[in-house]
Amino acid sequence: MSTPIIQPSFRDEADFINADRGLVASLDTCVIKNEAGHNVWNNEDYNFVNEDCPSTVNPKLWRQGQLTRKHGLFEVTKGVYQVRGFDISNMTLVEGKTGVIVLDVLASTECAAAALEFYRAHRGPRSVQAVLYSHSHYDHFGGAQGVLSAAGGDQGEIPIIAPAGFMDAVLKENIVAGPAMRRRAVFMFGGSLPIGPDGHVGCGLGMAASSGTTRIVPPNDSINDTGEERIIDGVKMVFQMVPETEAPCEINVFFPDQRALYIAECATHTMHNVITLRGAQVRDAKKWSKHLDETLDLYGFDSDVVFSGHHWPTWGHENIVRFISDQRDLYGYMHDQTVRLMNQGMTGVEIAEQLELPSALKQEWYAGEFYGCLSQNVKGIYQRYMTWFDGNPANMWKHPPKEEGKRYVECMGGADAVIEKAKEFVNRDDLRFAATLLDHVVAAEPGNEQGRQKLASVYQQLGFGAENAVWRNFYLTAAQELGSETQGAAQSVIAMNPQSTVEDWLDALSLQIDGPKACEISVQAIVIDIPDDQTTWTLTLRNGTLTYRSRPFGTALSSSFADLRLTVSKSEMYDMIAKGNLDAAKETGKGEMQTLITLLEVSNII
Numbered sequence: 090m091s092t093p094i095i096q097p098s099f100r101d102e103a104d105f106i107n108a109d110r111g112l113v114a115s116l117d118t119c120v121i122k123n124e125a126g127h128n129v130w131n132n133e134d135y136n137f138v139n140e141d142c143p144s145t146v147n148p149k150l151w152r153q154g155q156l157t158r159k160h161g162l163f164e165v166t167k168g169v170y171q172v173r174g175f176d177i178s179n180m181t182l183v184e185g186k187t188g189v190i191v192l193d194v195l196a197s198t199e200c201a202a203a204a205l206e207f208y209r210a211h212r213g214p215r216s217v218q219a220v221l222y223s224h225s226h227y228d229h230f231g232g233a234q235g236v237l238s239a240a241g242g243d244q245g246e247i248p249i250i251a252p253a254g255f256m257d258a259v260l261k262e263n264i265v266a267g268p269a270m271r272r273r274a275v276f277m278f279g280g281s282l283p284i285g286p287d288g289h290v291g292c293g294l295g296m297a298a299s300s301g302t303t304r305i306v307p308p309n310d311s312i313n314d315t316g317e318e319r320i321i322d323g324v325k326m327v328f329q330m331v332p333e334t335e336a337p338c339e340i341n342v343f344f345p346d347q348r349a350l351y352i353a354e355c356a357t358h359t360m361h362n363v364i365t366l367r368g369a370q371v372r373d374a375k376k377w378s379k380h381l382d383e384t385l386d387l388y389g390f391d392s393d394v395v396f397s398g399h400h401w402p403t404w405g406h407e408n409i410v411r412f413i414s415d416q417r418d419l420y421g422y423m424h425d426q427t428v429r430l431m432n433q434g435m436t437g438v439e440i441a442e443q444l445e446l447p448s449a450l451k452q453e454w455y456a457g458e459f460y461g462c463l464s465q466n467v468k469g470i471y472q473r474y475m476t477w478f479d480g481n482p483a484n485m486w487k488h489p490p491k492e493e494g495k496r497y498v499e500c501m502g503g504a505d506a507v508i509e510k511a512k513e514f515v516n517r518d519d520l521r522f523a524a525t526l527l528d529h530v531v532a533a534e535p536g537n538e539q540g541r542q543k544l545a546s547v548y549q550q551l552g553f554g555a556e557n558a559v560w561r562n563f564y565l566t567a568a569q570e571l572g573s574e575t576q577g578a579a580q581s582v583i584a585m586n587p588q589s590t591v592e593d594w595l596d597a598l599s600l601q602i603d604g605p606k607a608c609e610i611s612v613q614a615i616v617i618d619i620p621d622d623q624t625t626w627t628l629t630l631r632n633g634t635l636t637y638r639s640r641p642f643g644t645a646l647s648s649s650f651a652d653l654r655l656t657v658s659k660s661e662m663y664d665m666i667a668k669g670n671l672d673a674a675k676e677t678g679k680g681e682m683q684t685l686i687t688l689l690e691v692s693n694i695i
Contacts, residue, residue: 095451099152104358104454108156108401114211115161119174121203121299129199129301132160132174134284135291143286147556153359153459154291157400162211165402166349166394170212172204177295178228178398180204181351183344185322188218192342192351193229193398194236197301201232205239216241218322222251222308223353224339225258229398231303248321251308251340252330258337259305260589264597266368267584273367279562281569288565293359293460293558294399305586312340315383329387331355331380333373335362343388350392350409355381356416358400358454360461363423364469366559371473374466378421385413412455419456422447423463427470436479437471462557494532504530504537515547523547531571545571585667591622591659595637598666601692604633610691612684616654618643619662627651630688653680669695 119132135158142151160174168184180201181192189208195201209215217240222230233249240247262270275281278298282288289297310319312328319326329341335354342351354361355377363374389395395409396402403412423444430440441464450456478485487493501507507530514523524547530540545568552564585597612630619626623642628635657665661673669689675682689695 095448096149097452097454097457099148101454104156104401107403108159110401110404111164113162113164113170114207115174116207119160121175121200121301123199123301129197130176130203130299132158132296135296137286138290145286145553146290147554147561149457149556150290150293150459150558150561153293153457153558154296156358157291157293157295159401162208163401165396166347169344169347169349169394169396170208171396171402172208173401174296175204175207175299176200176228176232177292177298179396179400180208180232181396181398182208182212183324183347184212184215185218185324188216188241188322190219190221190321190324190326191217191236192221193223194220195232195299196228197232197299197303198235198238199232199301200299201235202239203235204232205236214241217247219248219250219319220306221326221342222249222255223342223351223398224252224336225255225262226336226354227259227263227303228298229354230259230305232301233306234302234304237306248310248319249306249308250310250312250319252328252332252338253311253313254332254338255311256305256307256589260586260593260596262337262369264584264586264593265600270368276563276566277365277367277559279558279566282562282565289562291558292562294357305588307588315387327388329380329384331384332376334377334380335372337370341384341388343392345391348391348393350384350388350395352384352395352397352413354398355384356395356413356455357397357460358457359459360419360456360463360466362461362469362559363420363466364472366465366563371469373473374420374424374470378417378419378424381413381417381420385410385417389413415450415453415456419446419450422450423466424470427467428474431471431475436481437468437475438479440471441465441467458557460557460559462560465560490528490532494529494534497529498533504534504540508540508543511543511547520547520551524551541571545569585663587660587663587667591619591624591626591662592637592639594663594666595626595628595635598692598694599635599637601694602630602633602635603691603693606633607635607691608633610687612652612688614651615685615688616651617662618654618656619659620656622659622662628688630691635688635692651680652684653678653682655679655685665689666692666694671695 120128121130123129138151138154138158142148163171163173165171170182172180176195178193178195180195183190195204217236220233220236278292279289315330317328325346327343327345331339331341339353341353341355363372389410392409394402394404403409426444427440444467498504498507507526511523511526527540527544527547530537531544548564548568552561555561555564585594607630615628617626624639625642625644626637626639628637655674655678657673664670665674674685
């Protein structure tokens with residue numbers, strides 16, 4: 090007798106009731122355009138999810154898409170509103186005596202401006218009294234300028250509140266590994282997939298991220314400790330620091346007068362990522378669990394509603410306590426059981442294959458693997474403690490995929506034999522091993538069209554069956570790419586933000602140095618005076634490494650020790666090292682201008 094599958098009930102309509110609750114208004118057509126008239130967000134593209142689930146989508150993921158597609162202005166509780174479905178994330182608006190406080194500002198300027206305008210159309214032209222970023226992911230801060238430009242009053246006087254360490258976390262995640270992450274993000278979020286039942290059906294957290302203008306506006310007020318308070322426009326806010334949960338720095342916000350808890354992204358209606366496929370530092374599942382327990386203790390019992398930067402709220406004392414408790418247990422169980430089995434000698438892959446959630450969690454929709462994934466998270470927890478290495482010496486110095494693929498194909502009698510063997514595993518419904526075999530063929534012989542087509546077909550089948558939106562997007566994007574003649578290249582130049590510090594720009598520049606080329610040259614010192622920043626920087630290139638040091642303005646090395654000395658404004662500095670514009674440098678430079686040109690050449694700037 091087969092063991093019954095434990096899963097949530099499709100007859101449970103609570104999520105649909107809560108996702109509709111408090112609806113004030115929605116748009117007839119939810120489409121947002123940029124100044125050029127191009128769509129940056131089109132929720133109408135996903136109307137198909139309201140139909141019956143097709144065979145090409147996992148039914149659980151289809152249900153999640155039906156919920157996350159809902160859009161409009163919603164009343165969470167008296168004086169607290171959310172705009173949902175205008176982007177992958179939610180915008181929250183808390184009304185004060187005269188204006189409104191905006192929590193999290195979507196991913197793009199255009200969508201944030203549209204969300205604020207929609208709110209005002211139904212709640213009146215309230216001025217923005219403060220902006221708050223709950224954490225350091227761009228879909229919660231990228232649209233700030235769309236809110237600030239329409240805020241009313243003096244933008245410079247508006248508090249922009251964020252957890253301590255916000256800018257450092259933003260820059261490390263979006264700048265240092267930015268090009269590689271953007272490449273992976275195309276796969277993770279399915280950005281190149283056609284929208285429809287055979288392609289993109291959502292991301293689990295929302296339908297998709299908007300494609301508008303993203304800009305970092307630095308905060309001017311930091312929260313440092315749990316229990317800190319702010320009263321703005323008569324609205325009292327109490328903050329909880331929850332670092333190393335879903336983001337390196339993150340805060341939850343409790344509104345005692347409204348008995349409302351904004352839980353940021355620490356608890357949503359999906360299992361979240363301890364490790365993401367786009368790339369990021371492994372999150373601390375144990376701290377995540379402990380922070381949620383603290384959340385429950387500090388605020389859970391005093392809240393009538395809990396809501397977040399994604400999905401829909403949860404109302405009612407018993408529901409809130411169960412929701413937060415289950416989310417706490419979800420991350421705690423994953424962590425503790427992974428470590429227990431790890432200490433028994435099992436590898437991350439072995440643990441991921443064995444570990445299952447407790448039955449009680451399997452039955453809850455909000456523990457579903459729509460965005461995060463148990464297998465993936467277990468491997469991330471293992472990696473956090475044990476690194477990439479599984480302890481098997483055979484895996485310590487493996488050949489790269491192409492060379493390994495050649496050897497496997499040779500051992501199995503050639504590419505045609507491997508493809509035939511892979512077909513046998515497909516017929517046995519072992520798509521996982523079929524993908525492994527065919528991947529060796531494609532790695533060894535990238536031009537083998539039969540191998541590419543068969544691997545694409547296997548990836549497509551794996552994608553169609555995936556409950557997890559991210560896995561679906563990865564499989565289907567890989568299948569799509571196998572069907573093209575050439576694979577897309579990752580952007581190699583790290584983006585620099587004009588509002589960052591000079592040190593941030595130089596950090597980015599150092600990561601773009603082509604080390605082997607740079608080893609052939611040496612720069613003793615380039616001294617750059619920046620009067621409006623009141624700093625003087627000394628740049629040295631030695632052994633392929635760019636070193637840079639700041640001193641008070643005018644106190645660095647004398648010109649006689651420098652290859653080149655120049656004076657530029659901070660904006661001219663940005664133009665120089667981000668865009669290769671040397672006009673200001675040529676006007677003020679004294680010494681060998683070629684040293685600067687060479688430095689920018691080996692950094693791929695010019």
